[in-house]
Amino acid sequence: MPEQTTGSRPTLEAVAARAGVSRATASRVVNGGAGVRPPLVDKVRQAVEELGYVPNHAARTLVTRRNGAVAVIIAEPEFRIFSDPFFEQQVRGISRELTAYDSQLVLLWVEGPGDHERIARYLGGGHVDGALAFSLHNDDELPAIIRRVKVPTVFGGRPGWPGAASELAVPYVDCDNRGGAREAVRHLVSLGREHIAHIAGPRDQTSALDRIDGYRDVLLDADPELVCQGDFTVDSGAHAMAQLLDRRPDLDAVFAANDLMASGALRTLRERGRRVPDDVALVGFDDMHSVVESTDPPLTTVRQDIEGMGRLMVRLLMRVLNEGDPGSGAPASVITPTTLVRRASA
Amino acid sequence: MPEQTTGSRPTLEAVAARAGVSRATASRVVNGGAGVRPPLVDKVRQAVEELGYVPNHAARTLVTRRNGAVAVIIAEPEFRIFSDPFFEQQVRGISRELTAYDSQLVLLWVEGPGDHERIARYLGGGHVDGALAFSLHNDDELPAIIRRVKVPTVFGGRPGWPGAASELAVPYVDCDNRGGAREAVRHLVSLGREHIAHIAGPRDQTSALDRIDGYRDVLLDADPELVCQGDFTVDSGAHAMAQLLDRRPDLDAVFAANDLMASGALRTLRERGRRVPDDVALVGFDDMHSVVESTDPPLTTVRQDIEGMGRLMVRLLMRVLNEGDPGSGAPASVITPTTLVRRASA
Known part of the structure; x- marks a missing residue:
């Protein structure tokens, strides 16, 4: 779009001249007035009203892209x-x-x-x-x-x-969601865990899909029963954990796609009498301080710099x-x- | 300020006419285009560019006060x-x-x-x-x-x-901060409590000042040592409670100016081996569900409809x-x- 023609509309310079202030001061007043002494604000305001000056934000935006x-x-x-x-x-x-x-x-x-x-x-x-x-x-x-x-x-x-x-x-x-998930699952494998479950995030978000892909990169032949979906909330993690334990009571490790779901899973594991990490090892994703340090035991997780x-x-x-x-x-x-x-x- | 003169600037009507759409459709496109079929959006866009139409939000705001x-x-x-x-x-x-x-x-x-x-x-x-x-x-x-x-x-x-x-x-x-505080303190008095402390909020906020005033309305002659200030956070409530117990180990009730500080006070009371409500009765302010129902015991409080x-x-x-x-x-x-x-x- 072409730059707007100002026609006969009063300019900011005209306002400044009439108020007897600098253009910078007039501009500051028109843009809110912060840092301008009240008597000067009043003078500029009066000039604005007398001249009928209207700041044209839309036009200015097109030119400078600076709404701030x-x-x-x-x-x-x-x-x-x-x-x-x-x-x-x-x-x-x-x-x-x-x-x-x-x-x-x-x-x-x-x-x-x-x-x-x-x-x-x-x-x-x-x-x-x-x-x-x-x-x-x-x-x-x-x-x-x-x-x-x-x-x-x-x-x-x-x-x-x-x-x-x-x-x-x-x-x-x-972040490298897939690589991070791979590292989490490889860590569980290195601990000798044999039945590693995954609590996935919502299937309509790429972060969740990439983390499942990372899990499958390492465990290509994992039983589909070992994957259960949550929605990244604590309660969904608790619920998914209960389903996983019902389906596969022999599971010995869980990789949850975020820390909140891992903390929900931990709640369910405790309720079902499974010790963490002795019976079931648990890894989250995010490294959310308010979560990982308040869980008992503290949570192993994949850190991303949010x-x-x-x-x-x-x-x-x-x-x-x-x-x-x-x-x-x-x-x-x-x-x-x-x-x-x-x-x-x- | 007077209404802006439009001069020779192209109008929205001109844009609509050129694009062969209604003024309402042209307006919707200029304002974001939601709900307009893509071919019509393209036609209006083209007319806008050909005519050099610039929507003047500042001027429109002055007239209708409707930025939405x-x-x-x-x-x-x-x-x-x-x-x-x-x-x-x-x-x-x-x-x-x-x-x-x-x-x-x-x-x-x-x-x-x-x-x-x-x-x-x-x-x-x-x-x-x-x-x-x-x-x-x-x-x-x-x-x-x-x-x-x-x-x-x-x-x-x-x-x-x-x-x-x-x-x-x-x-x-x-809300009626002062009246609510009065009711909280009167309730503690009615339970037979004799040394009722107050954990106040920040002195630069009227809600906190009004709640102290309500406390003093009931306990005009309360020992100033029984009032300690926090900043509405959990930790400040815990800290204030510790100070109050040091100053007046005989206190038997606390009115905290919000629920978060009350939950912090509860933490300190537990650490110091005081039973709630047997040794110390505790009342908060706000009725914040996520707080009052997760404390042990559940918190008596002053409800405001936030x-x-x-x-x-x-x-x-x-x-x-x-x-x-x-x-x-x-x-x-x-x-x-x-x-x-x-x-x-x-």
């Missing part, structure tokens, strides 16, 4: 966001990095599909320079909305929507914003390494 | 927001009510004073119709910023900044937005009732 704000969209309902420490850590990294860029974080989430149209309107309304979207599910409408409203976006987690694999230029940050991944998402977005259309460059994804952290549970 | 978005500002750092279930409940109420008004919630928080200028710029940038601000501290710069950028705002909690009491028209929602207060804040804001300048009407604050909920701890 970035939307963080979590594709999960509010109760998940506040109960799963993963989101806090990711948001903490994003928040700190955005502060360094002097960009305001505005957090949005998705209670359900009914929210999509409203979010599209907001994202398309020129209120943010870009977006960071994470915890997407494969059938999510968000990627289509983001493409339609053309807001530059970096995804957290490998995109899994239909056709995503062929969209080379979708920028995202993820806060660091949040920071990386911001840096990637700023690169996209500075270099223009993300579609014009090379694929811009970053895969961060994982590390096995050994504690008492395995 | 409301900022929720929590004046606390991110770690508090994610660890204190109070915020989750308040945000849940706000989120549900805003959805009913088809308004997008954008969540902002304040890590420290360094964030104020950026938040002012965002709020003053015409991106939201209004704001809901809560957990303010009395020396917070936020109220001054909000006044300066003139964004219609409803506060959660009675305003306590200098001069706030004389600003009749500041809209806010609060989610309902969130909803009320939205309704009050919508009234302000519909009726214009909040300064022109009657004082618009709502005080909601509290109820004592008796469980085993007192």
Whole structure:
């Protein structure tokens, strides 16, 4: 789109001249007034009103892409966001990095599909320079909305929507989910465990699918009965563990696809009188401090740098914003390494 | 400010005509495109580009006050927001009510004073119709910023900044903190307790000050040694309880200004071998389900309807937005009732 013609509309310079202040001061007042002495604020306000000056954010955005704000969209309902420490850590990294860029974080989430149209309107309304979207599910409408409203976006987690694999230029940050899962399962094998079960995450999220793949990389011929699905919550882990014990009472190890499900599994194992790690060795994924250190015994897990991944998402977005259309460059994804952290549970 | 003159800028009607769609469809595409079939989206996009149409959000906002978005500002750092279930409940109420008004919630928080200028710029940038601000501290710069950028705002909690009491028209929602505290302390008195301590919240928040006042309404001559201050976190409650026991080993009851501090106090009482309620009766404030039902024994507390207060804040804001300048009407604050909920701890 061409730059907007200002026509006869009063300029910020005219406002500054009339108020007898610098353009910088007038700009600060028009943009909120922080740090400007009240008498000067009043003078500029008066000039704005007398001249009928209207700041045109939409036009400015098109030219400079600088609203000074970035939307963080979590594709999960509010109760998940506040109960799963993963989101806090990711948001903490994003928040700190955005502060360094002097960009305001505005957090949005998705209670359900009914929210999509409203979010599209907001994202398309020129209120943010870009977006960071994470915890997407494969059938999510968000990627289509983001493409339609053309807001530059970096995804957290490998995109899994239909056709995503062929969209080379979708920028995202993820950890090596498959490699981390392989390491967890290999560790259980090295301890001599013979019947290793897996509590998987939701099948519509690539992180969960990649971790199952890692499990199967090591245990190609594992009994399908040894795999049970949860939804990354504590209760789903407890429930899956009960099913696994019913199906295969001889199991001697479990790899859970995240720490919350591992802590739920631990609850069930205790209730069923199985000692950890003596009877059943247990490994989680994430290394969430609030979880792994409060379990009894402390949890062996696969560490991913969640806060660091949040920071990386911001840096990637700023690169996209500075270099223009993300579609014009090379694929811009970053895969961060994982590390096995050994504690008492395995 | 006068309505912006559109001059020779292309109108939305011109875009619709060129694209061969209705004005409503053109508007939907310009505002994000949700619910519009992709071929129509493309046609409108093309017309927008050919005509150089620029949606002017700032001007539209001045006329209709409808960005379709409301900022929720929590004046606390991110770690508090994610660890204190109070915020989750308040945000849940706000989120549900805003959805009913088809308004997008954008969540902002304040890590420290360094964030104020950026938040002012965002709020003053015409991106939201209004704001809901809560957990303010009395020396917070936020109220001054909000006044300066003139964004219609409803506060959660009675305003306590200098001069706030004389600003009749500041809209806010609060619960009857002082009355609730009185009821808690009267209950402890009715149980025959003679040395009733109080763990207070931070002295720069009106909710904490009102609850101390309620305690003193009943125990006018209480030993000042029986009052110790925390900061509404679990650890501060544990720490305050230890100090109180050191100062007054004869205490036989505690009223804590919130449930989190009460749960911390319970931890200390257990460590020091005091039985609850036999040796020391304990009452909290909030009735936070995730806390009061997981303590042992379950916690007697003062219930406030946190989610309902969130909803009320939205309704009050919508009234302000519909009726214009909040300064022109009657004082618009709502005080909601509290109820004592008796469980085993007192």
